């Protein structure tokens with residue numbers, strides 16, 4: 261097989277540019293305004309989220325009560341109810357009982373600032389194999 265000179269370098273450039281577009285590995289539609297993943301990691305510990313969830317990179321987060329939050333950035337829905345985007349995720353973290361009355365996840369009195377930080381952290385959890393969340397037809401979303 262012959263390859264045009266520099267073809268490999270051009271491919272490498274495109275890959276590098278693609279990675280550069282992902283600030284801290286987060287795709288644009290999952291960037292949380294004002295959220296800090298570093299603070300989020302500490303907040304996830306402080307609120308004890310890890311007692312119920314496996315959360316990669318968070319100390320002692322090995323709970324099996326709720327679903328593992330591994331590769332959370334790749335998930336299409338939050339709790340099978342809301343499209344996985346920043347506002348929905350912070351809403352869920354602050355008010356799971358309003359979104360899904362009776363769910364086993366309790367309201368923990370999370371402030372909006374802390375929820376944004378935790379969301380920023382959760383959106384760094386990406387497998388890098390699947391790409392951004394899959395587009396889904398509006399009719400598949402409850403309430404649309």
Ligand code: HEC
Nearest residue numbers: 307309312325326327337338339340353360363364365378
């Ligand atoms: C007492 C256990 C418990 C605690 C504590 C808890 N969760 Fe949950 N969480 C759950 C359960 C159970 C679900 C599944 C809820 C559902 O689908 O109705 C869930 C769902 C979620 C989801 C959606 C997961 C998915 O796969 O769609 C996220 C995100 C989440 N929790 C984040 C958090 C964060 C952040 C905290 C800490 C502020 C936290 N949870 C604390 C039990 C808990």
